[in-house]
Amino acid sequence: MRIVVCIKQVPDTAEVKINRETGTLVREGVPSIINPYDMHAIEAALALRESLSGKVTAITMGPPQAEAALREAISMGVDDGLLVTGREFAGADTLATSRALSGAIKAAGADLIICGKQAIDGDTAQVGPEVAEFLDIPHVSYVRKIVEAGPGSIKVERLMDEGVDVVQAELPALITVVRELNTPRLPSLKGKMNAKKAEIKKLSASEIGLTPEVVGFNGSPTQVKKIFTPEPRCGRRVLEGGIEGQVEALIKELMEKKCL
């Protein structure tokens, strides 16, 4: 089975700080990591390769530094990496990103595409389904378990708001995965050695059959008008008295606010 994993290099949001005065993100010194959801996608792909044999390719779009994310994926056991890069891709929204990724996936060829549910920087969860639409293949979101895979179809459990669906999809298909699916493995020493010497193939827009007008900023229908910090919450109200008094006061306050 040929599996493609779409990954994204993101700032470790746990370490991102906000400059309250300017309302911007302070990214200086913040480490870049593989989007945590994508780690589960990588693990799912590697586990499938172990049981079905085949090949796993990781694809990412980003600046040259994103190569590090692909090398990390290779250190975990991914066979090779494709980096979609070039100035024409900068400023892409989810539509332009999906268009570029789907172009790269077509170039690589895949029976199954696995994406993390969402990236922790943008939190949109849109790229996976949009890629599926561009490729004109079915997709299943929020996969928490792969029940059966191949040939010809995949059976998965999908986590919905009120429960779980068992869904079968024809291959080729795309799935987006949630954390519950698995525990990502750590790299191996062999993997790290492979990652060091692996050649990362770089693809420009023209190499995936796209013109600069339809990718990056130019190909993005949405634009960021402004970025601002949410109003900080007003400080807490310390309740008075012993535990019993505090609990009483709390119930009273909550009743007044019609919370109870």
Add this chain to the structure above:
Amino acid sequence: MPLKVDKNVCSGCGACITVCPYDAIKMEGGKAVIGEYCQLCQSCLSACAEGAIKEIAEGCEKGQADLSSYKGVWVFAEQRGGKVAPVAFELLGEGGKLARQRGVDLSAVLFGAAREDALELIRWGADKVYFCGDGIFKNFEDEPNARLLASLINEHRPEIVLAGATAIGRSFLPRVAARLKTGLTADCTALEIEPETGNLIQTRPAYGGNIMASILSPGTRPQMATVRPKVMKRGKRDDSRQGEIIEVSAGGLKCRTKVLASIRDEEGQMKVNLQEADVIVSGGRGLKGKEGFQMLSELAGLIGGAVGASRAAVDEGWIPYCHQVGQTGKTVAPKLYIACGISGAVQHLVGMQSSDVIVAINKNPEAPIFCVATYGIVGDLNEVVPLLIKKLKERKNGR
């Protein structure tokens, strides 16, 4: 928008180079130059004391030709198991406001419930309902929903399309946007019309709620957004309201997925749909074990709430992942959030800090959870929570 350095203003101080996370800025002849690896993150904009870095308005005119032919606000009314989801009524309330501002009709799209539900949507404010009762919509499948909605949009050309930022909405709406090659903004918490242009300003949290971003789709139509449940207010239900139901055929829809089974309410009495709960009682490492969650479950039952958890508690295996609130779990905004034994790691706070009222119960007075709490009780939760349960029961029985 692309960024450029005004060479006449740049002092060559290099502040922008230090803040650029992509190493995209170089110094050439004592002036900063933004290179090809710029990702438009705008970090440099605020770093520049001289204000030498500016956004250049370009490319905004793309495809602006026939935007005016798009009219009307649409709301996708999601149904689950034949029942219209509460978020649909919230969207009708918000959609109605936008439609009035734009002087256009408000329509609902309903796939798969009963005709009576379509009438209900009219009572809640829809002027028209595009209704398809076909059995293909019994279970949720992405493709038929995406294809039928996209073809209706192509035919009727609404200017705004809204859906709930629910599992269903966030799964298939991106397919619709990709089919129509239009913009889609995920998980919005505020919508308004830009007075000068009539564009929809869509505001949403990003970076785990650390920042808010206002998004426009100025050059394409429709402007599509998924909207976070529980954020928008419902309008008024009016029994006498009249509207038009337009029956739509589902003929020839492609579907390459098949729902084989649907398992609902896995956790028995524990309600898992956190995003639609008005009250959430959440527990963290301070609970010390599975038993702690039984106590929280009792409290939640008493006040009609759902049970949530921090990542630490889920990682310990005390409660399943579907209860997890935070960065890698669910983002919630209930009327009341009670955090018990949760210290308040950033990754948890971003998932719950937009709740209306937050109560924190923690024995450590320095716990960061108290920074976002409306009310804080410093104490042992094993003492506080049972007391709270006891007092609430007394009130219930007494009155």
Add this chain to the structure above:
Amino acid sequence: MDYFLSEEQVMIKELARQIAVEKVVPVRQELDEKEEFPWDIMRVLASSDLFGLFIPEEFGGFGKGSFELAIAVEELSAACLGVSTTYAANALGTYPILLFGTPEQKKRYLPDIAAGRKLVAFGLTEANAGSDAGGIQTTARPEGDHYVLNGTKQWITNGGEAEIYTVIALTDKAKGARGASAFIVEKGAAGFSFGKKEKKMGIRASATRELVFEDCRIPRENILGREGMGFIVAMKTLDSSRVGVGAQGVGVAQGAFDEAVKFARSRVQFGHPIIGFQAIQHMLADMATDIEAARALVYQTARFIDSGAKDVTKASAMAKLFATDMAMRVTTNALQVMGGSGYMREYPVEKMMRDAKILQIYEGTNQIQRNVIAQNLIKEAAKAK
């Protein structure tokens, strides 16, 4: 400090640290309290290839040496000495096969060891043979195609959990130390059983048991080297492994030091973080210097061993002695910096201090190390004349 590590050595260090931080730190307290053998972590070490570091490539390893092993041991030790003891004891048990095994024995055992499919333990110590290894009483009597083993080994790390055991036993009682031989015994051999798991002060994640041999018959080809070579096997094995104990000392000291610094920065007394007080600063400065000195000696000794040097006994004894005495000092002082908090089980340093104590005791007490060093000094002085 730049330790002039090669690219691959940096990878090993990063990988071992990642495992330590992500997999060991979150569970170390529980492993300690429950005295639970860290199987999950052993599986991670296996899938990360770290069991094969020092095993030749032809047997599925990486063909690296003591230095690379020391780097990995150091990183694991900074997180949990119980886990690193389990890992290091595996190497200890493997050295006899690596150093003295026939091509057939190597082919049979090393690939499984390199892949982490089977754990190994080394069995020398007995009730009456601790510092005085010459006092062993376990016997191996040749009988046709077999040896028949009788006796009990005591305090054997990885006992019961390992699949493969390298054991020293007497083939000729009359010859004393020169009558000892080394054998490979597999778990499951008839007449081979285990005593109860010992309750220890520290390194409680590691398993320590008796190995009990009651007419245990093993095939003749399981002898390592020839009859009578048992003590040479044991001494050469310890020469190779001692530097690893030194690396454990450097690791646990670094771990405790880092905790102390973190604590001192955040703990406020008299209106200042305590790291601002000279009393604390001097303690930290001494600890940091101590650690670097020990690390330099351990690294240098490991590189010396890997150079193929013939006589490494004195050097490896010095590395073990200095680094482990240092570890006891530094963990004790780290706890002192943290005061009452350091003494509480809520913080990891009391465990580190309990754990560190074993380093001065096992693989030859530090008093024995001094004897070894002194004997070599005497020999060298005699030769110089």
